[in-house]
Amino acid sequence: MLTLESDLMRTIDWKEESNSVVLVDQTLLPKEYRIIECKTLSSLCEAIKSLRIRGAPALGAAGGFGIALAAFLSGARDIETMTRDLEIAGKTLKSTRPTAVNLSWGVDRVLRAISDAFDVQGVRDIALQEARDIAEEDIATNKRIGKFGAKFLKDGDTVLTHCNTGRLACVDWGTALGVVRSAIAEGKEIKVIACETRPLNQGSRITTWELMQDKIPVTLISDSMAGWVMQQGLVDSVLVGADRITQDVIFNKIGTYSLSILAKEHEIPFYVAAPVSTFDFNGWEGSVKIEMRNPDELRFFGSEQLAPKDVEVYNPAFDATPMENVNAIITEKGVFYPPFLLDEVFV
Secondary structure, three states: OOOOOOOOOOOOOEEEEOOOEEEEOOHHOOOOOOOEEOOHHHHHHHHHOOOOOOOHHHHHHHHHHHHHHHHHHHOOOHHHHHHHHHHHHHHHHHHHOOOOOHHHHHHHHHHHHHHHHHHHHHHHHHHHHHHHHHHHHHHHHHHHHHHHHHHHOOOOEEEEOOOOOOOOOOOOOOOHHHHHHHHOOOOOEEEEEEEEOOOOOOOHHHHHHHHHHHHOOOEEEEEHHHHHHHOOOOOOEEEEEEOEEEEOEEEEEEHHHHHHHHHHHHOOEEEEEHHHHOOOOOOOHHHOOOOOOOOHHHHHHOOOOOOOOOOOOOOOOEEEEEEHHOOEEHHHHHOEOOOOOOOOOOO
């Protein structure tokens, strides 16, 4: 019998005693599970930029808690000054990961909420409560996504996934891996093939670790093996998350586009699981800035040098998968099929 409810801390939370943000440092996994405390906005921004906290839904919570943290740190004595402080903090937070829309969504949601405050303490109270609401809603949202998505997985299926879309990418439960968890909770036997997800190996370091924590069968492959395992008939479906969904494409961890082409070639269904907060209803592929990562992520693996230090490096964090490669988008509002008319779906 699989145990799906983990005793581990939520990926990100608020520490009442010190009015700070606490989170799982994902850069240390799988070697070490450590909780770190962010007492300043700069430390939280560093944690976001360095991927100590990552994953679209988790970043939404980080954006919300970041504004709450800024509110408690602000020495403003009037609402106007504090609002200005928080707007500046919001811009700083958003700049850390520009492609991931949930981060901006979390920031903006809390900034909108504080407009109801009557005094400085009210701003702090409202900001913190709204951030906590974002975190609580994320768990419920992911479980609804899991319920809708579980119907696509049959007993005995093997799912190929990319990057990390589990509870460590969210506050808890997960999006694409949440679908796997929900299917298992229904009594189905599901296996997972996890791509390593170079260059930072979120698949090998994080996905395999958390699935093994829950005793969910998982096999690790290198990214370049995906086509072969599909050709060998070892994959029943591909299930990924998303960092931003526009009218025409799915932005997700680099390598997702390649998987969609391979899945299409081998007639394997390709599903995207993501909350509505990941949708950018006004965006198109050309309107979104793709985050470029540090070249040393490819030149080095940890402290180990893998390439000449002065070699030219191209290191985008995300790619764009066209909608025609997607069989279904699974959200907390239901499942949507092509053609995807996003401006009509959620009206």
